[in-house]
Amino acid sequence: MNETMQAGAAPAADAFHVVFCVDDRYFRCMGATIASIVANNPARNFAFHVLATKVSDDNRRRFAALANGRQVSTHLHLLDASLFSRFEQYTKSSYYSSAIFARLVIPDILKSYTDRVLYLDADILCVGNIDELAQLDLSGDIAAVVPDAEATTRRRVDALKLKHPRYFNSGMLYINIPAWIAAGITQQTIDAILKDGEQFRFPDQDALNVVLDGRARFVGIRWNYLYGLVGDLENNRPALAIPDGAATFIHFAGSVKPWGVWSGHDSVLLFEKYHALSGWSDQALDLEPTNYKELRMHSRFQWARGKRIDSLRWYWRYLMVRRARK
Numbered sequence: 400m401n402e403t404m405q406a407g408a409a410p411a412a413d414a415f416h417v418v419f420c421v422d423d424r425y426f427r428c429m430g431a432t433i434a435s436i437v438a439n440n441p442a443r444n445f446a447f448h449v450l451a452t453k454v455s456d457d458n459r460r461r462f463a464a465l466a467n468g469r470q471v472s473t474h475l476h477l478l479d480a481s482l483f484s485r486f487e488q489y490t491k492s493s494y495y496s497s498a499i500f501a502r503l504v505i506p507d508i509l510k511s512y513t514d515r516v517l518y519l520d521a522d523i524l525c526v527g528n529i530d531e532l533a534q535l536d537l538s539g540d541i542a543a544v545v546p547d548a549e550a551t552t553r554r555r556v557d558a559l560k561l562k563h564p565r566y567f568n569s570g571m572l573y574i575n576i577p578a579w580i581a582a583g584i585t586q587q588t589i590d591a592i593l594k595d596g597e598q599f600r601f602p603d604q605d606a607l608n609v610v611l612d613g614r615a616r617f618v619g620i621r622w623n624y625l626y627g628l629v630g631d632l633e634n635n636r637p638a639l640a641i642p643d644g645a646a647t648f649i650h651f652a653g654s655v656k657p658w659g660v661w662s663g664h665d666s667v668l669l670f671e672k673y674h675a676l677s678g679w680s681d682q683a684l685d686l687e688p689t690n691y692k693e694l695r696m697h698s699r700f701q702w703a704r705g706k707r708i709d710s711l712r713w714y715w716r717y718l719m720v721r722r723a724r725k
Contacts, residue, residue: 410446410472415533416516418448418509420501426458428658429521430465430677431670436525437471438676443533446472448509448516450501452480461678476508500603502572503588506579514577519648520570522656523623524673527647532573532622540616541582543573545623558598559605563613569604570650571623584610621646627653628664632700639665654692658684661697688713691720 410416417436419429426449433447449462459475466473478501502518509516515537535543544567546552552566559566579585584607591606592599599605624646631637632655641649649669651657657670667684674680688694694717701710 410474410512411444411469414444414446414472414513415529416446416448416509416513418450418502418505418516418518419521420450420505420518421521423451423453423455423458425521426454426462427674427677427679427682428656428670430461430679431658431673432519432521432523432525433465434676434678435673436529438673439525439527440529443529444470446474446512448474448476448512450476450478450505450508452478452501465678474512478504478508500592502569503585503603506574506576506585510576510580514575516574516576518572518574520650520652522651523570524649524651524657524669525647526649526669527621527644529647532618532647535573535618537573537575537578537616540575541578541584541611542575542615543618543622544569544611544615545571545620546617548625555600555605555608558600559609561608561612565617566608567604567611567615567617568623568625568650568652569601569607570652571648572607573618573622582614622648624649625652626650626666628655628657628662628666629653629696632662632664632696633703635700635703635705637664639669655696656685659688659693660684660686661688661693662700691717691724694720 417433419432421429429449437445447465454462454475454477462473462475465471505516505518517532532543537543547555547566547568551568552564555561555566556564587610588603588606591609592602595609596602596606621644624641626639626641626646626649628651631640651666655662655664657664657666658674660667671684674684688697694713698710698713698717701713
């Protein structure tokens with residue numbers, strides 16, 4: 400495996416290891432994720448790892464600056480982009496990037512650091528204590544996972560012909576590194592993508608579900624509480640509606656993210672809280688839609704709010720941007 404690595408100081412012996420796989424543009428939101436974890440777990444030591452193929456000097460500096468002695472250590476692992484060239488067909492014409500495949504090599508990269516690691520997507524915020532998860536006995540499991548939404552599970556179980564009627568969202572994976580490596584999960588998942596990837600709706604996630612069918616341990620949804628903002632906004636519901644105690648990790652997995660101030664959703668306030676504590680706090684959030692898809696969605700949201708003229712203005716902007724792309 401062609402891999403180079405830049406690491407910070409050695410993690411504390413009792414550190415809880417958390418890993419992200421992000422593009423350079425996602426460091427800002429990952430910073431809020433990290434800040435939320437540390438803020439809600441002040442007594443715990445952490446080692447934060449990032450797997451990436453390219454990182455700007457500014458993001459390297461900011462990430463390294465998060466290390467503050469014993470409680471937080473930071474470790475940047477630079478991967479050769481050619482590792483993922485075989486998956487190019489799945490990223491060329493979609494919103495997916497090679498970062499989604501980087502999670503497959505996590506166990507091999509981090510095996511010299513720890514035997515347990517928590518993988519998180521960078522659109523997740525921590526809002527509680529993680530002690531229960533950290534104390535989970537994974538000795539007999541390859542990974543702990545969280546079920547996806549019921550509708551998604553039904554569709555994907557049928558489409559993938561899974562033997563066990565359970566399907567997980569891969570935005571959170573608590574990995575038993577030795578068990579994963581011993582079972583050959585990485586190579587089996589790569590083989591599944593190369594063999595059937597064109598039939599998969601979510602390339603790496605579907606492949607992981609096929610390979611781990613009946614071999615993953617399902618834990619409560621509080622550890623990957625899926626929250627889609629689009630449904631709220633299309634129905635003019637700006638409040639963040641999560642029952643007390645229902646979530647420790649809130650995963651904003653939809654196409655609208657909480658750093659989009661333009662959405663007007665209360666989740667923005669939650670994101671701003673942790674963004675202000677992060678190493679990227681001086682970077683502005685998205686005040687307006689940043690692409691033609693967001694322009695179209697914002698037009699719909701404004702219509703739902705009864706702001707018809709404003710909605711038509713945004714739809715006109717969407718049409719102009721989409722036309723320019725052709």
